[in-house]
Amino acid sequence: MKPSIAIAGNPNTGKTSLFNSLTESRQQVGNWPGQTIELHTGQLEAGGVTCDVVDIPGIYGLLAVSAEERIAAACLLDRPDVVITVVDLTNLEQSLHVITQIAEAGLTQVVAANMSDVAERRGIRVDLGRLARALATDVIPTVARRGEGRDQLLDAVGNALAASSAPPLVIDYGPVVEQHLAVLTAAITSVPCVASIAPARWLAIQMISSDEFLRGRIAPLPGGAEVLVAAERARHEIEADIGLEAGLALAERRFDHVRRLSREATGHNGRGPVASDRVDRVLTHPILGFGVFLAVMWLVLKITADVTAPYLDWLDEVIAGPVSRWAVAGLAALGGDGTWVEGLVVDGVLAGVGGVLVFIPVLVGLYLTLAVLEDSGYMARAAIVMERAMRAIGVPGKAFLPMMVGFGCTVPAIYATRTLDTHRDRLLTGLLVPFMSCSARLPVYVLLASIFFAGSTGSVIFLLYLLGIVVAVAVGALLGRTMLPEPDPMPFVMVLPAFRLPNAHTVWALVRRRTWAFVEGAGTLILMASIVVWGLLAIPVAGGSFGDTDVADSAFGAIASATSTLTEPLGFGEWEQTGALMSGFVAKEVVVSTMNQLYGEREPADKARGSGFLEDLGEIGSSFVGATWATMRAIPGVVGLDFAQVEDGTSSQVESRIRDSFESASGGHGSLAALAFMVFVLLYTPCIAAVGALRDEFGTRWMAVSVAGQLCIAWLGALAVFQLGRLLGLG
Amino acid sequence: MTSANETWTITEAPRRAALRVVGVGGGPHVVHRLASLGVVPGAQLSVLQRRGVLIIGIGDGRIALGQEAAAAVTVKELSK
Missing domain, CATH: 3.40.50.300 (P-loop containing nucleotide triphosphate hydrolases)
Known part of the structure; x- marks a missing residue:
C-alpha cells in the first residue's frame, strides 16, 4: 500500500x-x-x-x-x-x-x-x-x-x-485535569477497539473537550459506550472542580503552550495595528464597504457576462457552422446524410455539445474572478459587509455573491455557492439562486412586454426582476425555517485572512479543475436532454415520418397539447404557449425562437450552404481572432456603463399572432395572460444546464426538489397574477 | 477612570486598549469556535473596529465577530 x-x-x-x-x-x-x-x-x-x-x-x-x-x-x-x-x-x-x-x-x-x-x-x-x-x-x-x-x-x-514515529506531544493541563485524564486514558487503554484508533491520551483529551465527531466514531465500537460514559463523568467532574467549560479549560492551557512557543520563535507578543487595518476600516464599513462591494460585484458581472460574450458567440457559430457542416459531410461519406441520423447528430448531439461548451467561457470568467477575490482575501471582507442583510433570509453574507451572479446566469451562480462555508448554506443559496432573473429570460420579457405593455416595457421588466428577489427572500425565509433550519444558529465568527496578491498558478489550477468538473458533471445531463428533446421533435404522432414531421404533429407537440390544460387557469392554455415553455426548460433563450417558429412561417434551413474544409478552418481562426478582439474591447467597457441593446427581431406579423393567441387563450385578457406567462418564465426552472449544475452540486434528490418546487411556485405565481388580476378587473 | 478590576464584554470594551480575556460564554459551539481561534481565558486582544461587526486583533491575527459572539467574551484592561 x-x-x-x-x-x-x-x-x-x-x-x-x-x-x-x-x-x-x-x-x-x-x-x-x-x-x-x-x-x-x-x-x-x-x-x-x-x-x-x-x-x-x-x-x-x-x-x-x-x-x-x-x-x-x-x-x-x-x-x-x-x-x-x-x-x-x-x-x-x-x-x-x-x-x-x-x-x-x-x-x-x-x-x-x-x-x-x-x-x-x-x-x-x-x-x-x-x-x-x-x-x-x-x-x-x-x-x-x-x-x-x-x-x-x-x-x-x-x-x-x-524514521520511526515520535511519541505524542504531552502538554501539562494542570493537576485537576491531569488526574481525570490519567483515569480516562487508563479506561481507554483497556478497551482495545477504542485504543486502536489513536493514542489513548489524545482520545481522552478530545472526549473531555466534547469532540462530537469522535464520540460518534467511538459509540458503535465494542466497549465504546462505556468509554463515553467515563468521559462524560470526567468532563462533569472537571467542570465542577474548576468552574469552566472543560474544553475551554484545556484550550486555555494549550494556548499557554502555543504562546510560549510563539514567543520563543518570534520574541514578541503579536503586532499592534498595521496598515491593512486601515484598509479594513474602509472595506468593512457599513456604507463605504457596501459601495466597494457593489463596485466589485459590478466588475464580476461584467466579466462573466460581457467579456466572455464574444467567445460564447464564437463557439456558437463554430458549432452551428463548420462543425455541423463537417458532421453532415462525414455522414454523407458514410451514406447517412438526409436521414434522421443527420438530425440526431446535428440537432441532438452537436446542439447538446454546444450547449455544454457555451458555458465554458462564462464559467472560466466567473471562476477566475471568484478565485482572485477569494485568494486576495477580499471575499472575507465582503462577507462582513453583507452579513446582517443576508442573515435576515437565513443565509450568510457571502451568499450575496452567488445571488448577484444569478442575474447574469444561474449556472455559474450555482457553482459560486461553493464559496460558502457549510453544506446547508450552499444548498439553501443554491435553491434560491434560480429565482434571480437570469439574462436569458430578458428577451422573453422584452418580446411580450413590448407587445402587451408597449408604453411601460421597462417598468414591467423591472417589476419582474423585483418579483424574483421577493420570491427568493420569501422562499429563503420559509425553507430556512422548515426544510433547512440552521442546525445550530452559529454566531458570526470569522478569521480575516491577510491581504495577498493572488497567485496566477493557483488561480488557474482552480479554474481549470472546476471548469472540467462542470463538463464532466453537468455536461452529460445537458447532452442527454438535448438528445431527448430532439427525439420528441422527431417522433411523429399525428403524421409524417421519423425525423421528418411538423412540430404540431410530433411527440413534442402532443405533450405540449396535453399539458396545456394545466396552464388554462393561468390564461395561456394554447399548445404553442406550453410548447414554448417546454423548450424553455432546455434554455430560456429558446423560448423566443420557439415562439418565432411556432407563430411564424417555417424558415428554410441554410445548412446546405457548401464550403470547403480549409475555408472552414480559416473561418474558425478569423472569428476566434474577432472574438478575442471583441473581448479586449469589452474590457474597457466593463468600467463604463453600456447597457446592452436587446434586439427585437420579431416581425409584426408574429407579434399580432402572439397577441391573438394570448387574447383567445385567456378569453380577452391578453395582457394579463402575457404577464402571467412572464411570471411563469421568471419563476420556473431556468434551464437544463442549471438543473445539471444543481445535480452536480447537491445530488439528484435536491435537484428534483428544486425543479418540482419551482414549477409549483411558477404555477401558483402565474395563477395569482391572472386570476387576481381578473378579479380586480385589470387587463 | 476605570478601575483595574472592571470587566466588559468585547462590545463594551474601549477601542485599541490592551485587553485580557477573563471568560467566554455562549453555547458550546461558540466556545469551541472561539477557543480554537485562541479566544480563551488569559489571551490578550484588542478591539480594532466596532461598527456592526467587530474586528479584534489577537496575536498577529484578525478575527471578525458578530455582536452575539462578541457579547459572549468578557475582558478586562491589562494593567499598564
Whole structure:
C-alpha cells in the first residue's frame, strides 16, 4: 500500500498552492461523498516512494463543528503516515494551535513554514531553527506559490517516512485535569477497539473537550459506550472542580503552550495595528464597504457576462457552422446524410455539445474572478459587509455573491455557492439562486412586454426582476425555517485572512479543475436532454415520418397539447404557449425562437450552404481572432456603463399572432395572460444546464426538489397574477 | 477612570486598549469556535473596529465577530 500524506493547516495559508507545487500535474478533484466540499487528491514522490496526498480542508483546531472540520477530522483519524502542516508565518499562533493538536494526536509531522516572503516583507522574523527544536520536527521554509522549498520539503517527508514515529506531544493541563485524564486514558487503554484508533491520551483529551465527531466514531465500537460514559463523568467532574467549560479549560492551557512557543520563535507578543487595518476600516464599513462591494460585484458581472460574450458567440457559430457542416459531410461519406441520423447528430448531439461548451467561457470568467477575490482575501471582507442583510433570509453574507451572479446566469451562480462555508448554506443559496432573473429570460420579457405593455416595457421588466428577489427572500425565509433550519444558529465568527496578491498558478489550477468538473458533471445531463428533446421533435404522432414531421404533429407537440390544460387557469392554455415553455426548460433563450417558429412561417434551413474544409478552418481562426478582439474591447467597457441593446427581431406579423393567441387563450385578457406567462418564465426552472449544475452540486434528490418546487411556485405565481388580476378587473 | 478590576464584554470594551480575556460564554459551539481561534481565558486582544461587526486583533491575527459572539467574551484592561 502506498504511504499516505495529508496536508493540514489553517485556511488561507497557501495549503492549496503547496499541494499544487508538490503534486504538479498528478492530481484529481472530486467531491466528498454526499458533500459539495471539494476533495483534492494527488500523488507525490518522496524519498523514492510514491505517496498518496490529500489536501484536507483548512482548520483552526481538531474539534470538529462544521462539515469541513468533520472531514478534516476524519482524514486525520485515518492516521496518515505523514502530515505536512502548513504554517502561516504572518499569523504564527493560530498555525501553532493546529500543529500542537496534531502532535498531541501522535501523528508524524513535517512543518512547511509558508509565506516566508510575505512575513519578511512585513518585518516578521521567525527563528525557524528554534521553532523546529521546540516542536521536535523539521520546519522547512517555503514559498509555495513559487515552488521554493519544495525539494527540501520532499526530502523531509522522505526522512519522516523512513524514521520511526515520535511519541505524542504531552502538554501539562494542570493537576485537576491531569488526574481525570490519567483515569480516562487508563479506561481507554483497556478497551482495545477504542485504543486502536489513536493514542489513548489524545482520545481522552478530545472526549473531555466534547469532540462530537469522535464520540460518534467511538459509540458503535465494542466497549465504546462505556468509554463515553467515563468521559462524560470526567468532563462533569472537571467542570465542577474548576468552574469552566472543560474544553475551554484545556484550550486555555494549550494556548499557554502555543504562546510560549510563539514567543520563543518570534520574541514578541503579536503586532499592534498595521496598515491593512486601515484598509479594513474602509472595506468593512457599513456604507463605504457596501459601495466597494457593489463596485466589485459590478466588475464580476461584467466579466462573466460581457467579456466572455464574444467567445460564447464564437463557439456558437463554430458549432452551428463548420462543425455541423463537417458532421453532415462525414455522414454523407458514410451514406447517412438526409436521414434522421443527420438530425440526431446535428440537432441532438452537436446542439447538446454546444450547449455544454457555451458555458465554458462564462464559467472560466466567473471562476477566475471568484478565485482572485477569494485568494486576495477580499471575499472575507465582503462577507462582513453583507452579513446582517443576508442573515435576515437565513443565509450568510457571502451568499450575496452567488445571488448577484444569478442575474447574469444561474449556472455559474450555482457553482459560486461553493464559496460558502457549510453544506446547508450552499444548498439553501443554491435553491434560491434560480429565482434571480437570469439574462436569458430578458428577451422573453422584452418580446411580450413590448407587445402587451408597449408604453411601460421597462417598468414591467423591472417589476419582474423585483418579483424574483421577493420570491427568493420569501422562499429563503420559509425553507430556512422548515426544510433547512440552521442546525445550530452559529454566531458570526470569522478569521480575516491577510491581504495577498493572488497567485496566477493557483488561480488557474482552480479554474481549470472546476471548469472540467462542470463538463464532466453537468455536461452529460445537458447532452442527454438535448438528445431527448430532439427525439420528441422527431417522433411523429399525428403524421409524417421519423425525423421528418411538423412540430404540431410530433411527440413534442402532443405533450405540449396535453399539458396545456394545466396552464388554462393561468390564461395561456394554447399548445404553442406550453410548447414554448417546454423548450424553455432546455434554455430560456429558446423560448423566443420557439415562439418565432411556432407563430411564424417555417424558415428554410441554410445548412446546405457548401464550403470547403480549409475555408472552414480559416473561418474558425478569423472569428476566434474577432472574438478575442471583441473581448479586449469589452474590457474597457466593463468600467463604463453600456447597457446592452436587446434586439427585437420579431416581425409584426408574429407579434399580432402572439397577441391573438394570448387574447383567445385567456378569453380577452391578453395582457394579463402575457404577464402571467412572464411570471411563469421568471419563476420556473431556468434551464437544463442549471438543473445539471444543481445535480452536480447537491445530488439528484435536491435537484428534483428544486425543479418540482419551482414549477409549483411558477404555477401558483402565474395563477395569482391572472386570476387576481381578473378579479380586480385589470387587463 | 476605570478601575483595574472592571470587566466588559468585547462590545463594551474601549477601542485599541490592551485587553485580557477573563471568560467566554455562549453555547458550546461558540466556545469551541472561539477557543480554537485562541479566544480563551488569559489571551490578550484588542478591539480594532466596532461598527456592526467587530474586528479584534489577537496575536498577529484578525478575527471578525458578530455582536452575539462578541457579547459572549468578557475582558478586562491589562494593567499598564
